[in-house]
Amino acid sequence: MCQLFRYTGGVTQETRWLDAGQQQAWRAYLRMQGELNARLSRDLQANSDLSMADFAVLVHLTDVPDGRVRVLELARNLHWEKSRISHHIGRMEKRGLVRRENCRSDGRGAFVVLTDEGREAIEAAAPRHVEQVRELMFDNLTDEEVAVLARISQRVVDKLTTACDEPA
Amino acid sequence: MCQLFRYTGGVTQETRWLDAGQQQAWRAYLRMQGELNARLSRDLQANSDLSMADFAVLVHLTDVPDGRVRVLELARNLHWEKSRISHHIGRMEKRGLVRRENCRSDGRGAFVVLTDEGREAIEAAAPRHVEQVRELMFDNLTDEEVAVLARISQRVVDKLTTACDEPA
């Protein structure tokens, strides 16, 4: 996922390849993305026995009344597919971090509910994880760089959400 | 992977939480990272029947004499673990994109070799993929933003590679 754009030959059509600066930025970005994720995941797992995905789910549950959310609302909020949520909730349920509950008002629906065990897990995990994000990312960045990162990310996300029909 | 840092209460220790700007940047970054990856992967798969990982391997192989590399050199270059490479090469071999070859000079060793089919696959896939990276990412960014992204990424990667022993 890192040397992606060394490839610059062999195709004769008029493809708009990346210029040198863009190539460098893209490779550096891919590498940061891959390794930062790997590192955070590994340490979170080792320290707290949670994956980043577990963490995201638990965070959202602590942030919602009664620690109860409808499954698809959780999915929308995390920008996950419904099947991903479903599988993941199943696995977390097995570990006792959450439990499912039927919804009275809509027979199709289900709630995901934070268990005490889940709450303890996230409260134990969060400080260390945040500290690590700070250390690996933000302590190395100026305020302006943080602002630019936010701006870039937001712009790309916007582009992604508008460009969902185009044939690519 | 996106609402990670709404969590700001419930812990009384003196944890250095993220400030508002950092939280926003972190969430936006996580979301960009997740969705950009998902989108590029999905389209690459749909258009060319390759994953990002396949692509990365094939790119490296086109970039090396005879399209032949030792397995661990490939791993080091992509910053992958050896078992990841091994599994992945196995799957790519089944699909005819690469093949393995024994190494005479070192009986333990093995080469990964690009097949004609693999070369055709990467040459067919690359232009569209690059075009999409441009469209989704670089066409939305000023030159300065690209430079900042590269700088940020590089600095975080450096931090990651130096901070490999610390207890997190």
Add this chain to the structure above:
DNA sequence: CCAACATGGGTGATGTGTCAACTATTCCGG
């Protein structure tokens, strides 16, 4: 020469994400 160790690489189990297909309920027009 040989025992210990390092190195190159593979394997199987497990957790995870995606896609397509499925079930069950609810909604909505006639």
Add this chain to the structure above:
DNA sequence: CCGGAATAGTTGACACATCACCCATGTTGG
């Protein structure tokens, strides 16, 4: 009130990444 469409959620098959462990070959000190 009934039949079809939409909605909520689950399931199974598959690709993928990681971990721990394994085997074979090479290397090195005695």
